[in-house]
Amino acid sequence: MPPETLIEVKNLSFSYGSRSILKGVSMTMSRGKVVAIMGGSGSGKTTLLRLIGGTVTPSAGYVKFDNHVVHELNRDALFKLRRKMGMLFQFGALFTDLSVFDNVAFQMREHTDLPESMIRDLVLMKLNAVGLRGAHHLMPGELSGGMARRVALARSIALDPTLIMYDEPFTGLDPISLSVIGSLIRRLTDALGTTAIVVTHDVQESLKIVDYVYFIADGVIAAEGTPKEVSQTVKPFVHQFVHGEIDGPVPFHYPAVAYHSDLQLEDRLA
């Protein structure tokens, strides 16, 4: 039996004004998998997450989450749907006026009527899962970047979502924190039976933990496959991306007129 599909993205297009970010992207993600979305900076990865979360509306195509077309839902239904989603923002986006404990407890207090004693147990369990049970009394300002990311991770799994989206979870972390976050993503996904979408451009770390990879370039899917297929691929774009080559299908130079005419060499020589 093939695994059940959780998210279906079909011909998704999106543009900011006249600038089109996504031009007809299609992908499917099944339950219990870790899927990576890779691409250069500004290729529309984060926008894709926003489309799945329903914070922006596509100009064409649709995102289907759990058999609901996201952008057709009304506000209440959308908010109900979002309770099944957790999202880890690029720099954690912890609430700076709340302590670590209150940050993790935030959704439980907003969305459930659980008694405070039960919330306490749940929060400590979530914090224990990311190894920060002892830091529950700290304020976000007192945490290191890696710890803040882990607290944000604990917060995003607070209500046991069916989908967790990670927006650049590896940015700006030291190698130890980086592997910690990487293994946490994998372990939490397996332990909770959730689906994870990891938006990243950290190739080496993400290829270790994901089940499937999509490459986005110029608003379309340039390549896709399992990590094994991807690292053996001969497609020039993927090869350049995976191996971090400076020049290739993604040029080093921003489009410009010919170098010698920009420096007016002809005029000077003439």
Place this chain on the structure above:
Amino acid sequence: MLKRIISGIRGIGHRVIDSTWRLGYAARFFILVLLKSTTSLRRFGLVIRELYFTGVLSLIIILVSGLFVGMVLGLQGYETLQKFGSESAVGTLVALSLVRELGPVVAALLFASRAGSAITAEIGLMKATEQLSAMGMMAVDPVARVVAPRFWAGVISMPFLAAMFSVMGVFGGYLVTVVFIGVDEGLFWSQMQNNVDFRIDIANGVIKSFFFGIAVAAIAVFEGYDAPPTAEGVSGATTRTVVTSSLAILGLDFILTAFMFRGIS
């Protein structure tokens, strides 16, 4: 030359259209905040928390400023009134100027620069660090959870602060004229009580400060929510909060005064 004039006129037109646009957007946001206030009223703990930051933390500046303003009023009023031999009216002068005008207006100006700017900076930074987006993704409406409690805290604390400012001012005037200069204490209070009317002076002063509270709080939360999510954006929004609120306070003061004291004196 003509080109420069045309571009100048175009610039003015552009700015006018732009500010009208922003005003409309601000008005819509204001209505939105009011509509989403049910959460803050149901969970009043959220408002109490913000009352601490807007009200309690503004106490010192309000009380000290009120005292000094009252002392200056007493001193200046005494200097002028004693030329006409009516220095006993100094209590009336101090109390009326404070209760009618200076209390609500100066307290509101101080409140805008102390609490209003803090509200803007806080909301702006929450936006810049994606805390508001994160809240939205957690199916919690940031307008209801973050903006509305701060708005109501501002509205609630403003009349209290203005009243405290006036009381401190009257006390300052009393200190200078009665204790230091030696104006008769009985005359000071009786003159004041004879000429300060509860409904016309005090109630209207409280109504004024209530309107100022709405204006400052609405401007502060709007500027914060609308701030571009960058460091310059937030700092610019903070400045705009203080400038716009100050202008709004003074303009509103004129309009309210014209309404309230029409036909009297």
Place this chain on the structure above:
Amino acid sequence: MQRTTMDLWVGFFVLLGIGALLILSLKVGNLSTYGAKQSYGLVGNFENIGGLKVRAPVKSAGVVVGRVTDIQFSLETYDAVVTMRIGSDFTFPKDTFASILTAGLLGEQYIGLDAGGDETMLKDGDKIMITNSAIVLEEMIGRFLFDKAAEDDDESF
């Protein structure tokens, strides 16, 4: 989050604010002297009210017994209709005499009530029948000059 200390401070703040409002109303303002008490309304027609204003005191034997609440111009009698509210503690006979007086030479104008001897008392909404207009300085000087001129004319004959 130290909820308790924060709540305490906010409670303190609110108490302070309410206290300030109370001090303003009772100590600075005149709520304690008449505002909170029961009162009843009286009306009086005056030929000329001079500089009388709304909120001017109504005094009897120098004691403030009420305030002027409204001044209208009557198109039927072409005089001023002054409405005042008097504290319920103070009742006056039907033939009470109301006049507009000035406190000192340049002071504010007020209404003075001189009680008559009637048995029946004025009730809410009643009209004071005997009134005396304000003394207008210009008229007084004008009359004085006129009389003086008339005297001079007499002497010349």
